[in-house]
């Protein structure tokens with residue numbers, strides 16, 4: 450495994466298999482009443498988050514704690530970054546305290562890679578702008594394999610705001626590595642520039658007809674409409690978006706009942722996903738959250754156990 454986890458590109462198929470195997474073991478720990486393993490005793494992990502987060506930040510924190518590391522959270526709003534300190538100064542300051550890993554989220558694409566060049570600590574990308582969110586893609590694929598087995602040849606449909614989604618970018622890379630067949634569905638205005646050539650080179654399909662695609666899906670991933678990253682009007686109205694691209698009650702009927710429905714969260718209920726779909730028996734949204742802890746334990750374990758260990 451490479452030192453840092455910045456992108457799905459950093460992982461080989463063997464790395465992914467190993468992470469999934471470890472995550473399965475970590476999942477068992479999650480079910481115990483005493484959820485502690487000594488693997489990262491004496492290690493210090495800083496969660497450095499310059500963007501809001503519920504799931505990712507808390508699950509990395511829990512993952513670190515269950516592996517007996519000392520974990521500390523620093524957010525942009527409560528740190529000297531809000532006083533104008535540069536990212537480089539913030540990172541160098543934190544690392545001068547003797548940190549083993551930085552789990553970092555930042556609004557700028559490429560921020561985690563940049564930080565990895567400034568520090569000796571292991572850097573784990575927990576979301577950089579619209580670029581990548583590797584741990585999310587790993588937990589998504591891990592959750593899907595638990596439901597539908599090997600993803601090879603399975604048809605995974607990713608729907609929504611592709612332009613602003615790092616989850617989409619990491620998922621395409623991972624799902625194609627795992628040889629899933631992928632179709633992305635979005636209005637033309639939410640299809641990122643270069644999507645067509647990327648689709649050709651990495652072998653995924655693009656559609657704007659959700660009703661036509663859903664009956665052949667083996668898994669569906671709904672993406673959040675990321676209003677905070679939108680500067681203009683990307684669609685005429687919320688109602689029109691839902692009519693064209695929402696997973697509504699009617700569309701739910703187009704899916705086989707065993708097809709898992711994923712959403713990375715937070716969900717805009719009533720916009721990209723109806724409550725009927727979010728709360729359906731085939732929704733795996735909360736399983737994704739619990740798998741998120743197991744996958745992040747596996748990531749921390751593989752990136753840190755043994756790394757720089759003097760004992």
Ligand code: ASP
Pocket residue numbers: 576582615616672673675713714715
């Ligand atoms: N939580 C995911 C992310 O941080 C997805 C989202 O925000 O829509 O990218």
